[in-house]
Amino acid sequence: HHAFSGWKCERCDLTNNLWLNLTDGSILCGRRYYDGSGGNNHALDYYSETKYPLAVKLGTITPGGADVYSYEEDSMVMDPKLSEHLSHFGINMMIMSKTDKTMTELQIDANIKLGEWSVIQESGHELKLVYGPGYTGLQNLGNSCYMNSVMQVLFALPEFKERYYDTAVDTFKRQTGDPTKDFNTQMSVIP
Ligand SMILES: [Zn+2]
Structure with a gap:
């Protein structure tokens, strides 16, 4: 696998987060970023000047995809033709390996840095530590805590647990097509 080097921002000396x-x-x-780390906003400035809407984060390109951001939509997006778009610029996605953090990884870092754990623990309160089966939460990504809490409530219902947890092995055995597109399989992998 290749890790390209020598990339640099066209407007400053930064060589990562490109x-x-x-x-x-x-x-x-x-x-x-809010804490002063990150870049110098040059990609965003460039969008304001040109309105060229899509950018891919270098260092996150692997045969499985890459972080693609749409300035127009102000969010991460999927580029189904990413491989073609990259090859236009001489980048063969199939031989690339990861050298920089994805936006998801940065969000997890930020959550840890913000001391989310101390908030969850209700710092200052006397709490009994519980752990073990049934007490393990889901990793939060950005705003997914709302979704995580809904999933955890659903899986606490006996009927839901019976349908998607107790019969998970049978669901996996029956599953024939693409497991990422099968609702029952995806629901059964959550717990
Ligand atoms: Zn720059």
């Missing part, structure tokens, strides 16, 4: 604009191949640094 975004390749998929319209013209410009390579510019990412946003500055």
Whole structure:
């Protein structure tokens, strides 16, 4: 696997947190984060000037995909033709390996840094520590805590547990097509 090096922001000296604009191949640094880390906003500035909407984060490209951001939609997006778009700029997705953090990994880091754990623990209160089967939560990504709490409530219902947890092995055995597209399989892997 190849890890390309020598990439640098076209407007400053940053060599990581770089975004390749998929319209013209410009390579510019990412946003500055609330804590002063991150980039110098050059990719975002470039979008404001040009309105070229899509950028891929260099260092997150692997044969399985990459982080693609749409400035127009102001969110991460899927680019179903990513492989073609990258090959236009001489990047063969199939031989690339990961060298930088994905946006998901950065969000997990940020949650840890913000001391979410101390909030969850209700710092200052006398609480009894519980752990073990039935007490393990789901990893939070950004705003997914709302979804996680709904899933945890659902799986606490005996009927739901019976349908998607107790029969999970049978569901996996019956499953024939693409497991990522099968609702029953995906529901059964959550617990
Ligand atoms: Zn820059």
